[in-house]
Amino acid sequence: MALYSREDDVAIIAVNNPPMNALSHHVRKDLIKFLKVAEADENVTAIVLCGDGRTFPVGADIKEFHKSVSALGPTIIDIVHALEKSSKPTVAAIHGSALGGGLELALGCHYRIAMSTSKVGLPEVKLGILPGAGGTQRLPRVIGLDNAMKWIAYGHHHPAGVGASLGLIDRIVAKGGDIRRSAILFARSMVGKGLGQRRLSNVSVPDASKVEELMAKHLKEVGLRTRGALAPVVCLQVIKSSALLSYKDGLESERQGMMTLLASSESKAQIYSFFSERQVSKWNAPGIANHATAKPMQVRSIAVVGLGTMGRGIAISSLKAGKKTYVVELNSKALAAGVKYIRGYIETMKKRAQISEEQAAAMQSAIIPVSSYNGIANVDLVIEAVFENMKIKKEIFGKLDKVCKPSTILASNTSTLDIDEIASATKRPEKVAGMHFFAPAHIMLLLENIYGRKSSAETIATIMDIGKQMKKITVLVGNCVGFVGNRMYGYYTTESVFILEEAAYPEQVDKVLTDYGFAMGRFQVGDLSGNDIGYKIRTGLGITHKQQPAGTPERKRGVLRYCPLGDFLVEKGRLGLKVGKGWYKYEGSRTPIPDPEVRKIIDEYRTRHHIVPRDISSEEVLQRMLYPLINEGFKILEEGIAANPWDIDMIYQYGYAWPRHTGGPMYYAFTIGLPQVLKVIEEHWKAAGASEPHWQPSTMLTWLVENHGNPDISQWMPLMQKHKSKT
Ligand SMILES: CC(C)(COP(=O)(O)OP(=O)(O)OC[C@H]1O[C@@H](n2cnc3c(N)ncnc32)[C@H](O)[C@@H]1OP(=O)(O)O)[C@@H](O)C(=O)NCCC(=O)NCCSC(=O)/C=C/CCCCCCCCCCCCC(=O)O
Numbered sequence: 001m002a003l004y005s006r007e008d009d010v011a012i013i014a015v016n017n018p019p020m021n022a023l024s025h026h027v028r029k030d031l032i033k034f035l036k037v038a039e040a041d042e043n044v045t046a047i048v049l050c051g052d053g054r055t056f057p058v059g060a061d062i063k064e065f066h067k068s069v070s071a072l073g074p075t076i077i078d079i080v081h082a083l084e085k086s087s088k089p090t091v092a093a094i095h096g097s098a099l100g101g102g103l104e105l106a107l108g109c110h111y112r113i114a115m116s117t118s119k120v121g122l123p124e125v126k127l128g129i130l131p132g133a134g135g136t137q138r139l140p141r142v143i144g145l146d147n148a149m150k151w152i153a154y155g156h157h158h159p160a161g162v163g164a165s166l167g168l169i170d171r172i173v174a175k176g177g178d179i180r181r182s183a184i185l186f187a188r189s190m191v192g193k194g195l196g197q198r199r200l201s202n203v204s205v206p207d208a209s210k211v212e213e214l215m216a217k218h219l220k221e222v223g224l225r226t227r228g229a230l231a232p233v234v235c236l237q238v239i240k241s242s243a244l245l246s247y248k249d250g251l252e253s254e255r256q257g258m259m260t261l262l263a264s265s266e267s268k269a270q271i272y273s274f275f276s277e278r279q280v281s282k283w284n285a286p287g288i289a290n291h292a293t294a295k296p297m298q299v300r301s302i303a304v305v306g307l308g309t310m311g312r313g314i315a316i317s318s319l320k321a322g323k324k325t326y327v328v329e330l331n332s333k334a335l336a337a338g339v340k341y342i343r344g345y346i347e348t349m350k351k352r353a354q355i356s357e358e359q360a361a362a363m364q365s366a367i368i369p370v371s372s373y374n375g376i377a378n379v380d381l382v383i384e385a386v387f388e389n390m391k392i393k394k395e396i397f398g399k400l401d402k403v404c405k406p407s408t409i410l411a412s413n414t415s416t417l418d419i420d421e422i423a424s425a426t427k428r429p430e431k432v433a434g435m436h437f438f439a440p441a442h443i444m445l446l447l448e449n450i451y452g453r454k455s456s457a458e459t460i461a462t463i464m465d466i467g468k469q470m471k472k473i474t475v476l477v478g479n480c481v482g483f484v485g486n487r488m489y490g491y492y493t494t495e496s497v498f499i500l501e502e503a504a505y506p507e508q509v510d511k512v513l514t515d516y517g518f519a520m521g522r523f524q525v526g527d528l529s530g531n532d533i534g535y536k537i538r539t540g541l542g543i544t545h546k547q548q549p550a551g552t553p554e555r556k557r558g559v560l561r562y563c564p565l566g567d568f569l570v571e572k573g574r575l576g577l578k579v580g581k582g583w584y585k586y587e588g589s590r591t592p593i594p595d596p597e598v599r600k601i602i603d604e605y606r607t608r609h610h611i612v613p614r615d616i617s618s619e620e621v622l623q624r625m626l627y628p629l630i631n632e633g634f635k636i637l638e639e640g641i642a643a644n645p646w647d648i649d650m651i652y653q654y655g656y657a658w659p660r661h662t663g664g665p666m667y668y669a670f671t672i673g674l675p676q677v678l679k680v681i682e683e684h685w686k687a688a689g690a691s692e693p694h695w696q697p698s699t700m701l702t703w704l705v706e707n708h709g710n711p712d713i714s715q716w717m718p719l720m721q722k723h724k725s726k727t
Helices: 025-040 076-085 101-108 123-127 135-154 160-165 179-189 208-226 231-244 247-262 265-279 309-320 332-351 357-365 390-403 419-423 457-469 485-502 506-516 522-529 531-540 565-571 596-608 618-638 645-655 665-672 674-691 699-708 713-726
Strands: 002-007 010-015 046-051 090-094 097-099 111-115 119-121 171-173 301-305 324-328 367-370 381-384 409-412 432-437 446-451 473-477
Touching (some): 010 179, 101 135, 111 160, 111 179, 119 160, 123 265, 135 231, 135 247, 160 171, 231 247, 265 665, 301 309, 332 357, 381 390, 390 409, 419 432, 485 506, 485 522, 485 596, 531 565, 618 665, 645 665, 665 713
Parallel strands (some): 090 111, 301 381, 324 367, 446 473
Antiparallel strands (some): 002 010, 432 446
16 A cells, blocks of 8 residues: 655655555555645645655566556556656655666656665566566656666666766765655755656657667677567667657557567566565475474584685685685695685675675685684584595595584585485484585575485574575475486486487587577587586496496497497597587687587597488477476476475576576476477387486376366466375
8 A cells, every 4th residue: 555644745655565565556546546635735735755664666566467457557657647747846755776667656756866775777677578657768868878778678776876876866865864854855845946847758868869879789788698588679679769759659669568578478487587586485395394484593604615616616605694614625735725716706806896895804804714624613504515426525524523513514515416325424414404506606696405304494494594694596405316406407418419419519509509598508518617527427327438348339328328429528638618628619718619520529420320410400409408307307396306396497597597588497398388398208208218218208297287288387286286185
């Protein structure tokens, strides 16, 4: 709802719709009603619009999108017009954030004043839509086309001070000031000053003459950075109309753009992603604990064991979260090198103004270098980040168990290994869990937390809380080889080399993936992270080319189909970008260049096995790359390793750069339609049989299709649970 009050001659209309004052239908109704009251009251000379509680309105109510209620009048644009038309000065008093429809309301006001700490922006593009309440037409009239294109096509939130420097905010109220009081005084001082030029629909766009040049510039930048998403392009096209058309016609172009975007699968995927991102913090470990009931232990100190690339990144994340951080290496040279890197990184963050001088000093003094496990006996949490080897990890956990105080939680940053087996090396399995960071750990936003069979509620709650304190998208999953992310990714890489055998070169496969929206294709990613990583994993499994006894068929491992092309590359020293050659060659830069030598390796291999390469469509490449991964996602859901499809999707968006505008693998499957996905999987399974088990259809997927067709993604787990409870 909204509240109406009077301070002498000034009317105050305050939106009151916790937690974020979203402009839900009932709020919109109140706003129009109270604007009419204020307009009609002759004792009112000016009107202040503000938000109660945490913030000014942060936009339309996203829950209403794709429901008819979002279009129910009064719409936000009706309120914007009423604010602008008012014969009395209207002033937006901004604290917290004025975003989306919230900022559009403020743009309808004649004046805007804001707390110095507040943020402003039009982030609709991140929901796959555009600012559909006049924002595309009004913002360029205030801050110019160039800035408006940047603000709207990328959707960033900007400090109010930046808005003030561009003329969007008329006055800034210093930290600690009273925004409402300041707005009342400001509004009163504007009475009688004339509102003509303060009504933005009357104003022209200052840099309209540069429209074509700016359009070309921004289309190019957006194309490079938003990877095939539709909304940024439509935003730019609609903003362009502000320079070429009347306000009224520009508004019509905005309405049409909004309709196009609202009808797209992209906006549905982005809105799903917005809520999924928030949903993952409401974790559930069935039969053990959930976010609502379990209490985290207070963690003041963290020890990071192992200062390789991962350990260094984890230590920086711990320091950023304000923890006293013990960094552990038994070898003094390795310790010194790790500490030097971490200290240097903090200084770089300070130089780049990413942290203040005080924060940098606090982080520096919180680093405690240690060269023996005895030195971390009293820490609250240990995160082990040594080499990915079960024997070594078990040895370390055994030692940590002996020296650390009983309450210390012991976590492993393993990316694949069995947490229960690691826990078995200790006498405190209830205090053991996995914290799988993604490289570089101080930059990547994903943290995949793993609970073991014996992890306690407190242990799980604590690692989830630490993820939050590190500002990570923290997803809780169960224990299995590779957990969620890498278990699914394994089949993506398996199938990719089968495609090489049969039909395509690496660059052709990668192009299909980048056209789909990935920043990089699978082979470029392999080169970037190092092809030796997969080779080591295959060596651990005993399946590389070199490990086979003489006479083993090159393309078989037992009954399973195998392709050794990745082994050949590593054995020829093609480890990837770090050595300048892998699936591609690199000539002094990070740009991958298709390499005739790689083609030769593939061609010779095909000839040896009498494989005649065939034409392959982009559609087939995409299906073969993505559907095994999706199929595995369903198996993970049916085993209870992931609690919900959106947990998987967030892991893929934040850990594997899955394009957000398609929602993630599970949401993408829903968009395609589960019956169609299953049909393709079944065809491959029929053709490949037991030699390619990743094509064996998941029973959950099959059951859903047979019984419900393509149910909404929110219903997959409830339907399955209902079915299981009956059987
Ligand atoms: C930065 C934030 C504001 C705050 O972040 P933080 O402090 O971390 O808090 P959160 O955890 O994110 O949020 C707390 C809870 O609040 C919920 N929330 C937040 N924002 C909204 C919102 N806008 N709507 C609903 N709910 C919201 C959030 O989910 C949390 O809930 P819970 O605790 O998890 O349950 C951050 O929250 C943030 O970034 N918010 C979003 C800001 C944003 O994107 N704003 C833009 C919104 S879109 C908009 O404003 C569009 C305007 C134009 C409208 C024009 C409409 C015309 C329609 C006509 C067309 C009709 C066609 C009809 C056909 C059809 O509909 O299909």
